[in-house]
Amino acid sequence: MNTISMPAGNPDNERIWLASYPPTLPAELPPFEFESLGALFDNSCRIYAKRDAFSCMGxxxxxxxxxxxxxxxxxxxxxxxxxxxxxxxxxxxxxxxxxxxxxxxxxxxxxxxxxxxxxxxxxxxxxxxxxxxxxxxxxxxxxxxxxxxxxxxxxxxxxxxxxxxxxxxxxxxxxxxxxxxxxxxxxxxxxxxxxxxxxxxxxxxxxxxxxxxQRDDIAFLQYTGGTTGVSKGAVLTHGNLIANTMQMMAWLGAEFDKKSATGSLVYICALPLYHIFALTVNSLMGVASGAKNVLIVNPRDIPGFVKELGNHRFNIIIGLNTLFNALMNNDDFKKLDFSSLKLTFAGGMSVQRPIADRWREITGCKITEGYGLSETSPVATANRLDEQDFTGCIGMPISSTDVSIRDEDGRALPIGEVGEICIRGPQVMAGYWQRPDETYKVMTPDGYFRSGDMGFMNERGYIKIVDRKKDMILVSGFNVYPNEIEEVAAMHPGVLEAAAVGVPDPHSGEAVKLFVVRKDPSLTEQEVKDHCAKNLTNYKRPRHVEFRTELPKSNVGKILRKDLRG
Incomplete structure (x- = not known):
């Protein structure tokens, strides 16, 4: 087990996840080699000069x-x-x-x-x-x-x-x-x-x-999606992003370091580079490790995307649940050579187990899920790369990162209890741009960022996210989490995509409404309800089912439940 001195003023956090770390993974990052992203960039351009850094459209x-x-x-x-x-x-x-x-x-x-x-x-x-x-x-x-x-x-x-x-x-x-x-x-x-x-x-x-x-100088103003109010600029410093790049490189471990020393890893960059996930995990980490990033201009053009994939022996693909689902519904994708694919890294939204199972069946590579936000540069937790199976969790805190599950009053909760996921580490933003009022709302006195996501930690230090606080549905006093409903719906072979929201109900306060995109055109509302009744307790079952030809999504493919609430 990695040993580390406890952070002052944090008696509730025993860092139980360190016992689950791989032996070679440091609990704490070593001192930074570079003061700025520019210095890191110049170093890579010098030592990897003749390697391909990016490719686009051939x-x-x-x-x-x-x-x-x-x-x-x-x-x-x-x-x-x-x-x-x-x-x-x-x-x-x-x-x-x-x-x-x-x-x-x-x-x-x-x-x-x-x-x-x-x-x-x-x-x-x-x-x-x-x-x-x-x-x-x-x-x-x-x-x-x-x-x-x-x-x-x-x-x-x-x-x-x-x-x-x-x-x-x-x-x-x-x-x-x-x-x-x-x-x-x-x-x-x-x-x-x-x-x-x-x-x-x-x-x-x-x-x-x-x-x-200097490390404290601002590198990016990364604007949040504005799903909980007016879009705000997360102030990310050079130090924040160097830290997260180093954290992710440490997480990749010896297998990828060895490959990087002998030849370029090939990343598929399908998520937009203006999004924090691709910015750090594709661009910054790719540059730091001398990797090649294959830029996909329009990942929504699935046939074109698949054709481009066929031109490369790619090692790492980074995406999210909806992207993986769309790729797998393309017949030509299933014919690709996946022998070089070593890592499928997912974030941005919860990965549904049926999607993860199909991905592994088709590609031979499991999906490794991580978690983060614009405010955390973004990665805060990740699963071990050597996990044999899809865990359904967002993993454990990465190096130099503390996660505390807290109640509404900011008190740490026991193992297994659902509360707000709060994050502290060198990758946490300096605050919101010119919004000290909003910064105050999300930062605790002891330096944790309140994520707004609800989850719990198990005895191994793995965290399960159950949903955004704002997306939680209250049915007769019971908390219902849309992710669970959506994952069950996705298990039905006739369902392509699903999204659950709460709608007003005179009897229970709120009821679950499920929006479904059919894979099987003959699928009926009753079949969906019967399927859910077999897998969900009564108060979680959708009372309403509405079929749509497509679901509203953000530009990175995240389903926008707020647009479905109307």
């Missing part, structure tokens, strides 16, 4: 090329008059320009504000004004959204990229198809905007001036 970029291009962006930003700490927005999908820009901003000591490209003008306007972003890099497909709000923001420079900018000669064809054939670029007008290619060209002739950057 075009690869080596670490040497990535480093050179990022330095051009950094030099251009400095020459344009922007200073350390300035917020720079990035509104791009998974294309090669994304990591070039992000690492350029970090090298310049500025702050990355990741923006969802599918934001409406209202959502974008809020984020730009709240962050005080003074410059922006955007793919032309979404420039019309920027046009709608630019006048009301602090933006002084806008750089517009095209899909084909970094694809060589092929890029001209790609741009023609995107613009003229698929008509994916709505008309836009930003008279002061510069092209991405011109910025790179300018940067090549400018001198980059290294900035002194």
């Amino acid at each position: 075009r690869a970029m080596t670490f040497e090329q990535l480093g050179a291009n990022a330095t051009k962006i950094a030099a251009w930003l400095q020459e344009a008059g922007f200073a350390k700490g300035d917020r720079i927005a990035v509104m791009m999908p998974n294309i090669l320009q994304n990591p070039v820009v992000v690492y350029g901003i970090l090298k310049a000591g500025m702050v990355v504000v990741n923006v969802n490209p599918l934001y409406t003008p209202r959502e974008l306007g809020h984020q730009l004004k709240d962050s005080g972003a003074v410059a922006m890099f955007v793919l032309e497909n979404f420039a019309h959204t920027v046009q709608a709000v630019a006048r009301d923001t602090a933006l002084r420079s806008i750089v517009v990229a095209t899909m084909g900018d970094m694809l060589g000669l092929k890029g001209h064809l790609v741009n023609f198809i995107v613009r003229k054939v698929k008509k994916l670029v709505p008309a836009w007008s930003l008279p002061q905007a510069q092209s991405f290619r011109s910025v790179l060209a300018e940067g090549e002739h400018l001198s980059y001036k290294p900035e002194p950057i």
